[in-house]
Amino acid sequence: MVDMEQAWLLPALPAAAFVILALFHQYLPRKGDLIAVGSTVLSFLLALFVAADLFGQLPAGPGELVGNTSGFDWVEIPDIDFVLRIGFRVDQVTMVMLAVVSFVGMLVHIYSLGYMKGEPRYGWYYAVLSLFVASMLTLVLADNFLLLYVTWEGVGICSYLLIGHYWERRTAAEAAKKAFITTRFGDVFLLIGIVMLWREAGTFDMSEIFEKAEAGEFGKTYLTAATLLLFGGAAGKSAQFPFHVWLPDAMEGPTPVSALIHAATMVVAGVYLVARVMPLFEASYDGALYFVVVVGLTTTFMAAFMGLVMTDIKRVVAYSTLNSLGLMMVSLGFGEAGVGPAMLYLFTHAFFKALLFLGCGSVIHATEKQETTDLGGLAAKMPITGRTFAVGALAMAGVVPLSGFFAKDEILVAAQDFSWAALLLILVSLPITAMYMLRLYLLTFTGEPRDRHAYEHAHESPPVMSWPLVALAVLAVVSGFVVFEPIGKAIGVHSGFLGAVENVLVEEVHGFSLDWAMAAVSTLLVVGGLYAGYYAWSGAALPAKAAGERFPFLYRLLRNKFYVDDFYQWVINYVVLGLAKVIAVFDRAVVNDTGVNGAGEVTNGAGFFLKFQQTGKLPNYALAMIVGVAVLAIVGFSVKG
Amino acid sequence: MTVAELVFYLLAILAVVAALGVVTTPNVVHSALALILTLVCVAGFYVLLSSEFLALVQVLIYAGAVATIILFGLMLTRGRELPSVPAGAQWPLALLAAGTLVVVLLTAVLDSEWPRDTGVVTLVGVNTLGGALFRDWLLPFEVASLVLLVALIGAIVISRQEEEGEA
Amino acid sequence: METAAEQIPLESFLFVAAVIFSLGVYGVLSRRNAVQILMSVELMLNAVAVNFVAFATYTDPELFRGLVFAVFVIIVAAAEVGLALGIILRVFRNRATANVDEVSELKW
Secondary structure (H helix, E strand, O other): OOOHHHHHHHHHHHHHHHHHHHHHOOOOHHHHHHHHHHHHHHHHHHHHHHHHHHHHOOOOOOOOOOOEEEEEEEEEEHHHOEEEEEEEEEOHHHHHHHHHHHHHHHHHHHHHHHHOOOOOOHHHHHHHHHHHHHHHHHHHHEOEHHHHHHHHHHHHHHHHHHHHHHOOOHHHHHHHHHHHHHHHHHHHHHHHHHHHHHHHHOOOEHHHHHHHHHHOOOOHHHHHHHHHHHHHHHHHHOOOOOOOOHHHHHHHOOHHHHHHHHHHOHHHHHHHHHHHOHHHHHHOOHHHHHHHHHHHHHHHHHHHHHHOOOOEHHHHHHHHHHHHHHHHHHHHHOOHHHHHHHHHHHHHHHHHHHHHHHHHHHHHHHHOOOEHHHOOOOOOOOHHHHHHHHHHHHHHHOOOOOHHHHHHHHHHHHHHHHOHHHHHHHHHHHHHHHHHHHHHHHHHHOOOOOOHHHHHHOOOOOHHHHHHHHHHHHHHHHHHHHHOHHHHHHOOOOOHHHHHHHHHHOOOOOOOOOOHHHHHHHHHHHHHHHHHHHHHHOOOOHHHHHHHHHOHHHHHHHHOHHHHHHHHHHHHHHHHHHHHHHHHHHHHHHHHHHHHHHHHHHHHHHHHHHHHHOOOOHHHHHHHHHHHHHHHHHHHHHHHO | OOHHHHHHHHHHHHHHHHHHHHHHOOEHHHHHHHHHHHHHHHHHHHHHOOOHHHHHHHHHHHHHHHHHHHHHHHHHOOOOOOOEOOOOOOHHHHHHHHHHHHHHHHHHHHHOOOOOOOOOOOOOOHHHHHHHHHHOOHHHHHHHHHHHHHHHHHHHHHOOOHHHOOO | OOOHHHHOOHHHHHHHHHHHHHHHHHHHHHOOEHHHHHHHHHHHHHHHHHHHHHHHHHHOOOOOHHHHHHHHHHHHHHHHHHHHHHHHHHHHHHHOOOEHHHOOOOOO
């Protein structure tokens, strides 16, 4: 019925919903929200069919690629090797992303029915949300870099529009700008990288470029440069250091947006890209992957520490997203061994992070507050939210046997093969993650309510909002089990999740292996972190406060986000605007005054002086005539004589 | 120096001096009188060139009619400044232009090659001239008379008094 | 006996004509009174006529075209003086002046 050939339907349905809503949302009943929701539901169902078709082709032998490519060439200019192709490739990696995007997209659309009820620009919100889903689906389906880049920008613009949904709030407008400009900055690198690859390979097609890279047709330095530029784009979108500044501020947008875009899908576009182009990384110098690891480690550590002191619940979850993204990048940086674990983490992270965000949304919807200084003790008033949130927090921390545990464990195994230093650093980050997640839960859901009015007002969310929470909680628990081959086989994925994914991306398939020693160590660290967190932040959180007073410098450093934002602002104020002033002076003095005005002034002046020739006096005119005759006579005579 | 040459030089000097007087003297009536002298000298030149008829015509029409009309015009247009009108403001430039012109002309005259030997001269009598005018050049002659007629009418029309109605 | 023309070279007549012509040019450009300008123009016309006759006598024995042309020059000059004075009279009547410097409505 529907198979991989029709994979293009998956993005087409939400795109159609976007067009309908963008044009007509004012005239449709309920502003057309059900159209958007319906399109994503259909999209998800179709994704299941596509998955079934794909899994029918498994198992695949080593090096044997399964999947399907479809599409058409839209613009072809053979003289310069330019082909704009709308092409789709479906393979296991694509399937992971399709599953995540369509499922979480569907849940967020349903959740928004309750959360965004009564909010301004309701119809437009759903329109842009559908456009985002369409763009993201096309992004993961794209088989050539040009289409990838177009949809990359597409999700960027949707993110901008959605973050700035409440644009009457100045902070929201600023945050939208910040997000867009920061990611756009990274996108420039991406574009240059794509063009570099196209220049050497003569094509935008991904599989052709990978083949050429593996065959060694690119110069190694050239390829490394291009790959690092691609990583620059990925770093921008996935909020790696130093582009991480936009993600916490992006929480100005509505919470479902944060759940969908800034947790489950858009921010992992960078991770997806790096995973996809792993063959290029493999063919480049090792330094490229080391660079990725360093960037990832920096991001994850910075984020983990900052999560300990932030008070806005959405921001804490945002920093946890940064933490996770950094970890995913580190895993990718391990090369072939780390790709599978990174994709596994991406897969499970989508569920528990979306769960955490939607849980925050539930709290905000109920209490109209989002600062921990105003919350507390909500577990009694909001049981479903509280329990699902706890599940999500524990999954994030990596408690066995929740999904986060399996993902983190595989990353640790890959780290062990890579370097002891990296392994140690990741192990250190585990208790910190556990600590701040528990802190968040404790401050929000336990203890004495700090704002009695908010507490009185709180109530559990309507079913349309709480059912997605439950669904995600279930997935947060079980999604890790897909690594086991029997379970994988049961849902049609032979050789388990890892094996299936790795088959596409890397030469050697590692598959899943449970390293008991590593599991024990990580569990110990996580439990230790949980205990420390409980000690510090339960009840009145006195130990935490004491620690804050003991190390004021550190506390301030973390609260001010390591002053990175201030540094950027300084650069903008002095470097960018300084340069702009110089250019403005040039523009005003040279281009405008001299060039444009000057030409006019010269003409004016010339006219002013020339007019004195018209004296109106007969003798003057006669003189002019005679002078002309005299000149002609001289010329004529000297020519002739 | 023959008589003819002597006469020529005298006439030439007189003509040039008179012309100088026409263009330099501030008194308009004096310059009109100087003009008459110049015209008469030119008539002398015609005599030297053995075109007596032309000399006759010159004296009659030019020195007689044209000069008289000019004197009439001077009389009728007496303004505040008359009779003394000094030179205009641009006389240096005029001098320069005229000077350039005379230099060029003289150079042309002295350097040019004439098409035939100018040593041999043929004289033309009045009857030959008359015959030519009324045979070969009849049409231009008639047109010239028309020109005179038109000029006459035009002059009358232009200088009519306003009380008799505008044209 | 030789004619006078045979004794006087052609260049002499041309010389005199050129000088008188240039004086006429000077007069046209530097005189203020309109009638004086007209007189200068007459000087120029006369010089030209002398030129024509001289050339006719010395270089055009069969057709003496210059001679005929000089006749027409005189005719046209007479007509022109009449007309010009009419214009000057008209201008004098309208502006009470024959000074060309003062008649400058065409000024910028």
